[in-house]
Amino acid sequence: MPRIIVNYSGPQFLGFEIAGMMGSGKTTVGKILSQVLCYSFFDRLVLTVIKIRNYFKGTIYVYSSTSTFSVAIFFHGTSDTLIEEEVDGTSVADIFKHYGETFFRDKETEVLRKLSMTHRHVISTGGGAVVRPINWKYMHKGVSIWLDVPVEALAQRITAVGTNSRPLLHSEVGDAYTKTFMRLSSLFEERSQAYANANAKVSLENIAAKLGQKDVSDLTPTAIAIEALEQILGFLKSEDGYC
Ligand SMILES: Nc1ncnc2c1ncn2[C@@H]1O[C@H](COP(=O)(O)OP(=O)(O)O)[C@@H](O)[C@H]1O
Numbered sequence: 542m543p544r545i546i547v548n549y550s551g552p553q554f555l556g557f558e559i560a561g562m563m564g565s566g567k568t569t570v571g572k573i574l575s576q577v578l579c580y581s582f583f584d585r586l587v588l589t590v591i592k593i594r595n596y597f598k599g600t601i602y603v604y605s606s607t608s609t610f611s612v613a614i615f616f617h618g619t620s621d622t623l624i625e626e627e628v629d630g631t632s633v634a635d636i637f638k639h640y641g642e643t644f645f646r647d648k649e650t651e652v653l654r655k656l657s658m659t660h661r662h663v664i665s666t667g668g669g670a671v672v673r674p675i676n677w678k679y680m681h682k683g684v685s686i687w688l689d690v691p692v693e694a695l696a697q698r699i700t701a702v703g704t705n706s707r708p709l710l711h712s713e714v715g716d717a718y719t720k721t722f723m724r725l726s727s728l729f730e731e732r733s734q735a736y737a738n739a740n741a742k743v744s745l746e747n748i749a750a751k752l753g754q755k756d757v758s759d760l761t762p763t764a765i766a767i768e769a770l771e772q773i774l775g776f777l778k779s780e781d782g783y784c
C-alpha cells in the first residue's frame with residue numbers, strides 16, 4: 542500500500558468550499574478533507590503524527606510541523622442539505638418541482654451568505670452554485686477548490702446511481718448514459734469559466750498523469766483528497782501571510 546505524506550500547516554480559521562459539476566465527488570472528497578483537517582489540528586494538541594487509515598484504498602499520514610495548543614473542528618456539509626433544511630426538509634428534487642429553479646438558486650445564495658460568516662467548515666456546494674457572481678463573493682471568504690472531472694467520468698458515475706436526486710438531469714427518453722452525457726456536456730460548456738474562479742483546481746486528468754494511470758476512473762477519493770490538500774497549500778503559500 543502506498544505511503545503518502547501530507548504536511549498541513551495552514552491556518553486554522555478558514556472555511557473551504559468545494560465546487561465542481563454534479564457527480565464530481567464534492568461530497569465524497571469533502572468528507573475526507575474535513576477528517577484530515579480535523580486530525581491535523583487535533584494532532585497539534587496531542588500527538589506529533591496521526592495515521593489516518595480510511596475506508597478507501599491508501600493511507601494518509603498527516604504530519605504537524607508545530608505543536609500549538611489549539612483545537613479546531615472542521616465540519617463537513619453540503620449546501621444542498623442546508624437548502625433542504627431551510628425548506629422544511631423538502632428534497633432538492635421536490636424544491637425544483639414545486640417552487641422552480643430560481644427559488645432554489647435564491648436559497649443557495651442565502652445559504653452561501655450565511656456560511657461565509659462561519660469558519661472551519663468544508664462545504665460541498667451544488668454544481669450550479671458557481672454561476673451567480675454574488676455566490677463567489679461569499680465563497681471567496683474561504684478557500685475554494687474546483688474538482689475538475691472529465692464529463693465522460695461524470696456521466697458514468699451518475700448513470701450508475703441514477704438521476705432521481707438531480708432534477709437538472711431528469712429526462713424522459715433515450716439511453717441513460719448518452720442523455721446524461723449530453724446534458725452534462727452542455728452544462729459544463731456554460732459553466733467552465735465560472736469554475737475557473739476557484740482558488741485551487743484539482744484536475745483528475747493531471748492526477749492520473751502524475752500517478753501514471755490511464756483512466757481517471759481508477760483514481761481513489763483518497764488520491765484526489767491528497768491532491769486537493771496539495772493544491773490548497775500551494776494556494777495558501779502564494780497568499781501573503783497565510784503559511
Ligand atoms: N473517485 C471516485 N471514483 C469513483 N466513484 C466516485 C469517486 N468519487 C465519487 N464517486 C461516486 O460518484 C457519485 C457522485 O459523488 P458525490 O461525491 O456525491 O458527487 P457530488 O457531491 O459532486 O455530486 C457517488 O456515487 C460517489 O460514490
Ligand SMILES: O=C(O)C1=C[C@@H](OP(=O)(O)O)[C@@H](O)[C@H](O)C1
Pocket residue numbers: 561562563564567621633666667668669670706707708709
Ligand atoms: O449542477 C446543478 O445545477 C445542481 C447540482 C446539484 O448538486 P450536486 O452537484 O451535489 O449534484 C443540486 O444543487 C441541484 O440539483 C442543481
